[in-house]
Amino acid sequence: MNESRSQDLGLLFLRGSGALFLLWVHGLPKLIDYSEQLTLIEDPFHLGAHITLWLAIFAEVLCPLLIIAGVLVRLACLPILAVLLIAMLVVHPQWSLFEGQFGWLLLIIFTSVLIAGPGRLVLSRRFS
Template sequence: MSTTDIETTTTATDVALCWLRITGCLLLLSVHGLPKLLHFDHELGVIEDPFGLGSWLTLSLAIFAEVLCPVFIVLGVLTRLATLPVLFLLAVSVIWVHPEWSLAEGQFAWLLLIVFSTIFVAGPGRLALGTRLAHHWPLLREL
């Protein structure tokens, strides 16, 4: 097998990373991101503002992390970079916003932290648009 064959062979790991990217992002989008985006005015009145940035900026940053970043992650474009705002948002949620949550109450946030930290560590895998485009645009190459 040549080096080229090895680089283009899809493995179970690549399929698993693709599955993890897609399903994790769909969960984040459907449960958190899209409701915030679609009900922006309502969410302005109920969003927590742990850093005193104001509800509009806090909500906008949350939508960035829960809507735009998942699109990049699903596509596998700048995947590791796109996971950072998601991980930050989830960490803020469980540490500063809801420190009173028991493990059972915060299990969805903790599971999402596990999913997105795994994606951060492993990268997007070979079944990612960014992996294919990186040959032509080196700036898209994963770290």
């Protein structure tokens, strides 16, 4: 396998596994159990629970799906990174590195995808 192909597979694995993990652990529970999530979601900017939850669903459901497909990948990383930074620095600033390790790892993954791009294994090269 040549180096270019290996890099493309590595980027596919990085973006796919990170996006699936975010979607499965955070996105789908918000979408599936919307009513309960309304009572649980933090609203640090006082936008209201519905708007805050829909912004989180956008970042944690739609954006990961775009990243998996390889469509608008770098653009789709931005809302994810925004939600993660808000969670880590505004909502949970008291968390130790140990308590926030999942969030920091997701920041590392999606920042890496933002920097490196999706690679050539995408649904459409035109919109990646």
